[in-house]
Amino acid sequence: MAGVAGDRRIVSEGAGEPGTLSEVAYQRLRTDIVSGVLGAGKPLRLEALKQRYGLSFSPLREALMRLQSERLVFSTALRGFSVAPLSREEMKDATETRILIESEALRRSMRDGDDDWEAGIVAAFHALSLQAERQLRLSGEVDAVDMHAMDERHYQFHRALIAHCRSPRLLDLADQLYVETQRYRLPCLVGPVAGTPARDVAAEHQQIMDAALRRSEDAVRYLAEHYRRTADIIEASTVWPSSA
Amino acid sequence: MAGVAGDRRIVSEGAGEPGTLSEVAYQRLRTDIVSGVLGAGKPLRLEALKQRYGLSFSPLREALMRLQSERLVFSTALRGFSVAPLSREEMKDATETRILIESEALRRSMRDGDDDWEAGIVAAFHALSLQAERQLRLSGEVDAVDMHAMDERHYQFHRALIAHCRSPRLLDLADQLYVETQRYRLPCLVGPVAGTPARDVAAEHQQIMDAALRRSEDAVRYLAEHYRRTADIIEASTVWPSSA
DNA sequence: CAATAGAAAATTTTCGAAAGAAATCGAATC
DNA sequence: GATTCGATTTCTTTCGAAAATTTTCTATTG
Numbered sequence: 001m002a003g004v005a006g007d008r009r010i011v012s013e014g015a016g017e018p019g020t021l022s023e024v025a026y027q028r029l030r031t032d033i034v035s036g037v038l039g040a041g042k043p044l045r046l047e048a049l050k051q052r053y054g055l056s057f058s059p060l061r062e063a064l065m066r067l068q069s070e071r072l073v074f075s076t077a078l079r080g081f082s083v084a085p086l087s088r089e090e091m092k093d094a095t096e097t098r099i100l101i102e103s104e105a106l107r108r109s110m111r112d113g114d115d116d117w118e119a120g121i122v123a124a125f126h127a128l129s130l131q132a133e134r135q136l137r138l139s140g141e142v143d144a145v146d147m148h149a150m151d152e153r154h155y156q157f158h159r160a161l162i163a164h165c166r167s168p169r170l171l172d173l174a175d176q177l178y179v180e181t182q183r184y185r186l187p188c189l190v191g192p193v194a195g196t197p198a199r200d201v202a203a204e205h206q207q208i209m210d211a212a213l214r215r216s217e218d219a220v221r222y223l224a225e226h227y228r229r230t231a232d233i234i235e236a237s238t239v240w241p242s243s244a
Numbered sequence: 245m246a247g248v249a250g251d252r253r254i255v256s257e258g259a260g261e262p263g264t265l266s267e268v269a270y271q272r273l274r275t276d277i278v279s280g281v282l283g284a285g286k287p288l289r290l291e292a293l294k295q296r297y298g299l300s301f302s303p304l305r306e307a308l309m310r311l312q313s314e315r316l317v318f319s320t321a322l323r324g325f326s327v328a329p330l331s332r333e334e335m336k337d338a339t340e341t342r343i344l345i346e347s348e349a350l351r352r353s354m355r356d357g358d359d360d361w362e363a364g365i366v367a368a369f370h371a372l373s374l375q376a377e378r379q380l381r382l383s384g385e386v387d388a389v390d391m392h393a394m395d396e397r398h399y400q401f402h403r404a405l406i407a408h409c410r411s412p413r414l415l416d417l418a419d420q421l422y423v424e425t426q427r428y429r430l431p432c433l434v435g436p437v438a439g440t441p442a443r444d445v446a447a448e449h450q451q452i453m454d455a456a457l458r459r460s461e462d463a464v465r466y467l468a469e470h471y472r473r474t475a476d477i478i479e480a481s482t483v484w485p486s487s488a
Numbered sequence: 489c490a491a492t493a494g495a496a497a498a499t500t501t502t503c504g505a506a507a508g509a510a511a512t513c514g515a516a517t518c
Numbered sequence: 519g520a521t522t523c524g525a526t527t528t529c530t531t532t533c534g535a536a537a538a539t540t541t542t543c544t545a546t547t548g
Contacts, residue, residue, distance in 0.1 A: 019321030020321055020322065021531080022309070022531080023321070046499075047498090057533080058533070059533095061302070062306055066313055069310055071413075078263060079500080079540070100344070100348050290530065301502095301504085301532095302502055322508085323530080
């Protein structure tokens with residue numbers, strides 16, 4: 001019943017979170033940056049954004065400020081904002097930092113994880129498998145919606161692994177690094193890249209899960225390998241700007 | 245020559261960085277939160293801040309948004325901002341996360357560090373020692389200026405240790421966690437706390453430095469101990485809100 | 489022809505007022 | 519006496535215009 005035409009509320013009430021236009025701006029900008037709609041390195045002119053999202057300066061600037069803290073947006077003093085550029089170095093740094101954070105979070109989860117933690121992993125793995133299978137059957141015909149669903153399941157699985165680490169900071173950092181690396185991952189999700197060794201991602205996930213459930217340090221190793229493998233494939237199959 | 249009366253420029257030009265009022269708001273708010281001038285948990289009323297800093301809503305909100313990403317400020321949708329509360333749990337989480345980040349950064353620095361890296365550490369250690377000695381001579385008479393100088397030297401030393409890690413993310417995170425933990429540290433810097441074992445901080449620093457220079461994994465251990473010891477002292481000597 | 493200064497345009501940044509939402513208070517009701 | 523509803527007040531949030539700054543363009547000079 002919310003969001004009727006002529007609704008002049010700041011945001012629709014039925015929706016889960018938003019609450020403010022600043023939040024809306026943040027969400028939409030982030031989505032558009034991560035998905036590549038707003039190209040890496042491109043300047044973000046306030047007037048253009050105002051047009052594009054139908055918002056005014058204040059909420060946009062607030063959102064950009066936040067995105068700057070999260071390394072998705074770059075800005076210089078009186079020269080405005082731009083989409084943070086992509087580069088090999090940044091991707092490697094993001095990947096290795098993610099491995100550092102998630103390894104620790106996984107270790108702690110394995111140390112203290114209870115039945116609910118285990119159940120969460122199994123459930124997330126199952127949902128991910130179903131989605132992956134569906135995708136495989138429709139191979140070639142993966143639209144943006146499927147891709148997004150897949151990515152969400154993927155996120156949920158990795159999140160479930162570290163969910164019991166009891167550190168709000170590690171979880172936040174993992175989320176942030178997930179988003180950052182997604183920028184590099186998404187362009188590669190369009191399909192298997194020619195010239196790269198066939199990869200059984202499902203098997204990798206299974207391996208990580210099994211090791212995690214038997215509380216084996218192997219889980220940490222497998223997880224790191226999993227992320228590094230992805231990073232290697234991306235590095236090989238991306239056309240990088242200039243020589244960076 | 246900059247900053248004459250009647251100057252209507254956004255900021256004085258001679259100064260190093262500021263550039264915008266948003267930046268000024270960020271710096272001043274951060275200082276006042278870390279130093280405790282703005283008490284933990286207290287609501288941050290926009291009107292009051294406007295008064296206090298002589299700025300208007302926009303730059304203040306932008307700064308608050310940024311500080312929120314850095315966990316110094318808390319906010320709920322349409323209910324405004326407040327200073328992030330202090331708690332045992334948060335301090336422990338910040339400390340352990342800092343150890344995780346700086347351990348990795350120190351390892352990498354030790355692996356790849358060159359002559360300049362070593363020289364930087366020695367220089368920072370020396371400057372820190374001089375300041376510490378001076379402080380010791382004036383014992384009892386440490387004013388806010390001295391305390392700030394000491395803290396800056398301390399920061400520089402720990403920064404020098406990890407300076408060569410080659411990861412912008414690790415360095416940023418270390419900086420952020422340094423600021424976060426400073427909130428807990430500063431109230432304790434007023435003087436040695438009664439009932440705690442006498443502590444030779446200078447010796448601890450020396451130990452870390454020596455181990456780092458001979459590229460020994462001991463450095464990582466000593467560093468972690470150094471931080472945990474500080475955290476323990478703070479935990480013991482702080483009056484924590486309610487039971488949290 | 490390159491280089492430079494100065495004016496015009498484009499853009500970011502800031503402000504103060506207006507709009508919107510939550511908290512407060514008080515009267516009427518059960 | 520406690521409670522709910524509604525009006526009032528307080529506060530946050532948003533807007534659009536004004537101020538400040540950078541960038542672009544052009545004419546001028548060496």
